[in-house]
Amino acid sequence: MKGYKIIVLAKQVPDTRNVGKDAMKADGTVNRAALPAIFNPEDLNALEQALRIKDKFLGTTITVLTMGPGRAAEIIREGLFRGADDGILLTDRAFAGSDTLATSYAIAQTLKKYGNYDIIIAGRQAIDGDTAQVGPQVAEKLGIPQITYAEEIQSIENGKVTVKRRLERGVEVVKCPMPLVITVNGSAPDCRARNAKLIMKYKHAKTVTELQVANDDYIQLYNDRPYLNIKEWTVRDIEVDMNELGLNGSPTKVKKVDNVVLQSKGAKVITSSDEDINQLMSELIENHTIG
Amino acid sequence: MNSVFVYCEIEEGQVAEVSMELLTKGRALATELEVKLEAIAIGYKLDGIEKDIFPYGVDVLHIADDKRLAPYTTLPHTSVVVKLFEEEKPQIALMGASSIGRDLGPRVSSALHSGLTADCTSLVIGNHEDKKLDKVYENLLYQIRAAFGGNIVATIINPDCRPQMATVREGVMKKEILDPKYKGKINKLDVSKYTSDMDFVVEMIERHMEKSKINIKGAGIIVAGGYGVGSKENFNLLFELAEVLGGEVGASRAAVDSGYVEHGRQIGQTGTTVRPKLYIACGISGQIQHRAGMEESAQIIAINTDPEAPINSIADYVITGDVAEIIPKMIKFYKANTK
Numbered sequence: 001m002k003g004y005k006i007i008v009l010a011k012q013v014p015d016t017r018n019v020g021k022d023a024m025k026a027d028g029t030v031n032r033a034a035l036p037a038i039f040n041p042e043d044l045n046a047l048e049q050a051l052r053i054k055d056k057f058l059g060t061t062i063t064v065l066t067m068g069p070g071r072a073a074e075i076i077r078e079g080l081f082r083g084a085d086d087g088i089l090l091t092d093r094a095f096a097g098s099d100t101l102a103t104s105y106a107i108a109q110t111l112k113k114y115g116n117y118d119i120i121i122a123g124r125q126a127i128d129g130d131t132a133q134v135g136p137q138v139a140e141k142l143g144i145p146q147i148t149y150a151e152e153i154q155s156i157e158n159g160k161v162t163v164k165r166r167l168e169r170g171v172e173v174v175k176c177p178m179p180l181v182i183t184v185n186g187s188a189p190d191c192r193a194r195n196a197k198l199i200m201k202y203k204h205a206k207t208v209t210e211l212q213v214a215n216d217d218y219i220q221l222y223n224d225r226p227y228l229n230i231k232e233w234t235v236r237d238i239e240v241d242m243n244e245l246g247l248n249g250s251p252t253k254v255k256k257v258d259n260v261v262l263q264s265k266g267a268k269v270i271t272s273s274d275e276d277i278n279q280l281m282s283e284l285i286e287n288h289t290i291g
Numbered sequence: 292m293n294s295v296f297v298y299c300e301i302e303e304g305q306v307a308e309v310s311m312e313l314l315t316k317g318r319a320l321a322t323e324l325e326v327k328l329e330a331i332a333i334g335y336k337l338d339g340i341e342k343d344i345f346p347y348g349v350d351v352l353h354i355a356d357d358k359r360l361a362p363y364t365t366l367p368h369t370s371v372v373v374k375l376f377e378e379e380k381p382q383i384a385l386m387g388a389s390s391i392g393r394d395l396g397p398r399v400s401s402a403l404h405s406g407l408t409a410d411c412t413s414l415v416i417g418n419h420e421d422k423k424l425d426k427v428y429e430n431l432l433y434q435i436r437a438a439f440g441g442n443i444v445a446t447i448i449n450p451d452c453r454p455q456m457a458t459v460r461e462g463v464m465k466k467e468i469l470d471p472k473y474k475g476k477i478n479k480l481d482v483s484k485y486t487s488d489m490d491f492v493v494e495m496i497e498r499h500m501e502k503s504k505i506n507i508k509g510a511g512i513i514v515a516g517g518y519g520v521g522s523k524e525n526f527n528l529l530f531e532l533a534e535v536l537g538g539e540v541g542a543s544r545a546a547v548d549s550g551y552v553e554h555g556r557q558i559g560q561t562g563t564t565v566r567p568k569l570y571i572a573c574g575i576s577g578q579i580q581h582r583a584g585m586e587e588s589a590q591i592i593a594i595n596t597d598p599e600a601p602i603n604s605i606a607d608y609v610i611t612g613d614v615a616e617i618i619p620k621m622i623k624f625y626k627a628n629t630k
Contacts, residue, residue, distance in 0.1 A: 016439055104401060128439055130561060131409040133397035136365075140401035145493055146365055148394045162496065167390035170500035174364075176493045186548075251406030251452035255419060255433065258444045267593070267603060272612035274620065280592075280608060281624040289569045289590055290512060290536050291629050 003059025004156065004178075006050045007114075009107065009122035009135070010043040010064050010079065012072040016127050039075045042123025044191035046184040049153050050121050051083045051192060057156070061085045063114075067095060067106060073207045076230050080202040081194040086227065088114065089207050092234040094242065099250035100129075104137030106245060109238045111142060119161065120181045124149060132183070139181035146181045147174060151188045207232040293382040294329045294351070295321040296454065298372060299344060300391050301334040301361070302500065306343045309387035309461035314347035316414060316464040317385055323416050324430055326382070327351060331375060333368050335361035341477055348469035350476065357482040359491055362498060363391050365398060366490040373402045374485045381454040383432050385414075388458035396458050406449035407456040408434035410560055412463055412583050419448055432457065437560055437579050444579070462508055462564035462584075505539065505555040512538030512569045515558055515585070518545035519574025519595060520614055526551045528618040529573060535622050541565065543581045559584035573614045577602025594618075 014035040047064070054060040064079035066072050067090040076087030090110050098106065111117060120139075125132035132148070139146035151166040154173070161180060165172040166187050204221075206214065207230045211221070222229050235245065243249060270276040285291040297317040300307035314330060321328040327350040332340050337356045344352055355371045372395065376384065384399075386392035388410045400407035413435040419428040432455040434447040449455045507513060514533040516526055526540070533540045541558040542551065558565055560580035570588035575581060577593070577600055585591070586605050593606035594617050603609045610617055 014439075099406065100397065101401060101404065101406065129409075130438075131397075131407075132393045133400070133407060133409060136394060136397035137401035140369075140398045146394070146398065147493070148365075149390055167500075169390075170498065172362075172495065172499075173497035174493050175496055187554075251404065251449045252408060252434075252447050253450060254445050255448045256446040258446075267606045267609040269609045269611070272610060272617050272620070274624075276610075277617065277620040278624040278627070280610075281621060282628045284569070284590075285625070285628050290625070 003057045003061065004053060004118040005116050006053060006060060006062045007111065007117045007120045008043070008047050008050050008062060008064050008079065008084065009120060009138070010047070010066045010075055011040045011123075011126045012037050012066065012068050012075045013040045013126050013128040014038075037071065037074070039078050040123055040126045040128075042125060042127075042184060042186050043075075044123070045186060045188040046121045046123045046182075047079060047082060047084065048189055048191040049150070049182070049184055050119075053119070053153060053156065054083065063087060065090065065107065065110065065114075067091070067103065067110075070207065070209050073210060073230055073232075077202060077205055078194075080205055081199050082192060083195065083198065086231070087205075088231040088233055090233050090238075094235050094245045097247035097250065098245065099252045100131055100133035100137060101251055102245055102247075102249035104134045104141055105249060106238075106240065107134065108138050108141035109240050110233065111138070113238045118178045120179070122181070122183050124183045124185050135181055135183035142179075142181070144179050144181060145176050146183070147176055148183045150182045150184045153182065202228070204228055205230050292324070292326040293380050293453070294327040295324065295383045296376070296379070296381040296385070297328070297330045297349075298384065298386045298392065298395070299330050299332045300363070300387055300389060301332055301337065301340070304334075304336065304340070306332070306340065307387060307389070307461075308466070309389055309392075309459070311343075311347060312461065312464040312466045313385045313387065313459060314344065314349060315467045315469075316459070317383075318348035318469055320383060320414065320416060320432070321348075321350075324382070329353065329379065329381070331355070331372065333360050333363075333371055335359075341475070345473050345475045346468045346471045348473050351478060352475055353478045353480055355480045355482050355485060357486075359486075360482065362495060363395075364491075364493050364495065365394055366493065367486045368395055369398045369402065370487065370490050371480065371482070371485045372399050375480070376403060376454060384454040384456045386456070386458050388460040392458045396456060400456050403452075403454070405452040405454055405456055406447070407458070408436060408447045409458050411436045411457045411459050412560065414457060414459070419450060421450065431455070437583055460560070460564060505553075507539045507541050507556060507558065507565055508563050510539035510565070511567050512536045512571075513541045513558070513565055513567045513585075513588075514538055514571045514573065515541035515543065515575060516546050516551065516573045516614075517543040517575030517581075518549060519576070519597075520546060520551060521574065523551050525615055528615060532571070532618050532622055535625060536569075538567070538569070541585075543575045546575075572602050572606070573618065575602050576600045577605070 062084040064087040152164040299310040329351040333355040415433040568589040592608040
C-alpha cells in the first residue's frame with residue numbers, strides 16, 4: 001500500500017465568532033487588531049478527515065497549503081503538531097485584495113506546480129467571509145470533480161472515494177474518482193488535539209522569512225533537519241498571469257462598506273419583577289400578539 | 292438587452308421555495324432594467340414544470356430534461372448552465388444559497404470568470420462611478436451582504452464581468468406570483484450537446500431527503516435562544532414557553548454551534564429568515580447575522596443579562612435579567628391572564 005497524497009487547504013482567519021466588547025471601537029466599528037487569528041474551524045474538520053485517511057493507509061502524506069501573510073505560517077505549524085507532514089505558505093503582496101476567484105486561481109496554480117495530489121480537502125467555508133466558494137472554484141480550475149458538504153470520507157477503493165454529504169435537508173452518499181476536491185462541513189468530527197511528540201519535533205519549523213527574522217543559521221538547519229523547513233512560495237515559484245491576481249484578477253469589487261452601528265429604536269425597558277412581567281404578558285394578550 | 296436569469300432548483304418534481312422567491316426578485320430586477328426574465332430548470336420528468344414557473348413573470352424557460360440530471364450532481368448541472376450562459380450571456384444570474392446553489396454557483400462563476408457574491412441580503416440596481424478610470428457604469432447589480440462575521444455590511448459590484456452572480460438564502464426575498472396566466476416561451480435543450488460523459492463520473496450511492504420537520508419559517512411566535520441560555524437544559528424552558536404560546540423554538544448560530552439545539556432551528560444569515568408577529572430573543576446578543584434573519588419581526592422582546600446587548604437596539608421590549616428566572620414567570624403570568 002503506497003498511501004495517498006493529500007493536500008489540506010487551510011486559512012488563518014480572525015476569530016469573528018468572539019467579537020467581544022473590546023473588539024468594538026467607541027464609534028461602533030470593529031477593531032480588527034483586537035481579534036485573535038485562528039485556524040479556520042471547518043479547515044480543522046478537513047484536517048481531521050485527512051488524518052483519518054493517513055491512519056488507515058500507510059504511506060499517506062498530508063501537506064497543508066495556506067495563502068496569507070507571513071504570520072499564517074502559524075497554522076501550518078498547528079497542522080504539523082496534529083499530524084500533517086509538511087506545509088506550503090503561499091505569500092505575496094500581489095495576492096492582496098483577491099476575491100474568491102483570484103484566490104482560487106492562485107491556489108490552483110500552486111497545486112498545478114506542486115502536482116502530486118490524490119485528494120484535496122478543505123473546510124466548507126471560512127468564518128471571515130462565509131462564501132464557500134474557493135473549494136469548488138479550485139476544483140473547476142484544476143478540471144477535477146468536487147464533493148461539497150462532506151461529513152465523512154467513508155472509504156477509498158479502486159481509485160474511488162466514497163463520501164457522505166450532510167445537506168440542508170438530508171444526506172447523500174456519493175462515489176467519485178480521484179483526484180478530487182472535498183470540502184468538509186462543521187458537522188464532521190472535530191480535529192484531534194495536538195500531539196506532544198509532534199510539538200517537540202516541529203516547534204522550530206519555520207519559513208525562510210521567519211528564520212531570517214530570528215537570525216537563525218537556516219542553511220545549516222535546513223541541511224540537518226529538512227522537515228523543519230516550511231516551504232514559502234511567492235508568485236515567482238508558480239506560473240501565473242499577474243492580471244489574474246489580487247485586485248486586478250477579482251471580478252467583484254467592494255463598492256462600499258458600512259460598519260454596523262446600532263441605534264436604539266427606543267425600547268420599553270422592563271425589569272424581571274412579577275409586576276412588570278405580568279404587565280407585559282397582559283399587554284401582549286390585549287393587543288392580540290399572543291393568546 | 293441581456294436578460295436576468297434564475298436557476299430553478301427542482302426537488303422531486305417541485306420548484307424549490309428559494310427559487311420561487313428568486314424568480315419574484317428576478318422579475319422586479321428585469322422590469323427595472325427593461326429586459327427579459329429567463330429561468331433554467333434542470334432535472335428529469337419536468338413536463339408541466341412551466342406551470343409553476345411562468346406565473347412569476349418568466350419570459351423564457353430553458354429546460355434540460357434527462358434521467359441522468361436528477362438528482363442534482365455538480366458536474367452535469369454546471370456544464371448545462373455554463374454552456375447556456377455562454378450562449379445567452381445574461382447580465383445577472385441568481386441562485387439559491389442552498390446546498391445546491393452554493394455547490395453550483397462557485398463552479399459556474401469560475402468557469403465563466405465572473406464574480407459571485409454569496410448569501411446576499413439585498414439586491415438593488417444602481418450606478419457606479421470609477422474615478423480612477425473616469426468611467427461611469429450604469430445599472431449594475433449592488434449585491435449587499437454582511438461580512439466579517441456580521442460586523443460590516445458590504446456592497447459588492449462586478450463592473451466588468453458578466454453575468455453578475457449572486458446567491459440568496461431561502462426566506463430572504465418575498466415570493467409573489469406576478470400573473471397566474473403569464474405566458475412565456477419554452478426552450479428545450481438537447482442535453483447531449485450541453486454535457487459530456489465525463490460529467491457523469493460521480494455516482495449517487497444513497498440519498499435521503501427529509502422535508503423540514505421544524506417549521507420556524509411559518510411560525511407566528513418564535514422563542515429563540517442564544518449562547519446566553521447557557522445549556523441544553525435551560526433550552527427546555529424555551530420549548531415550554533413556545534408550547535404554551537403556540538410558537539416554535541429558534542436559535543442563534545452560537546447556540547447551535549454549542550450543541551444546545553439542532554441546526555434546523557438556526558435563524559439568521561446562515562440559517563432561516565423569519566418574520567413572526569412576536570420574536571422573543573433569550574440570551575441572544577444580536578450580532579448582525581442573527582438580526583438579518585429576524586429584524587422584520589413585528590414585535591421583539593429581548594431578554595438578556597447585558598443591558599448593552601446589540602439586540603436591545605431593535606427590540607420593542609427589553610428585559611434585563613436571567614432567562615432561567617424570567618421565562619417561568621412569563622409562562623406563569625400568561626396562564627394567569629388567559630384563564
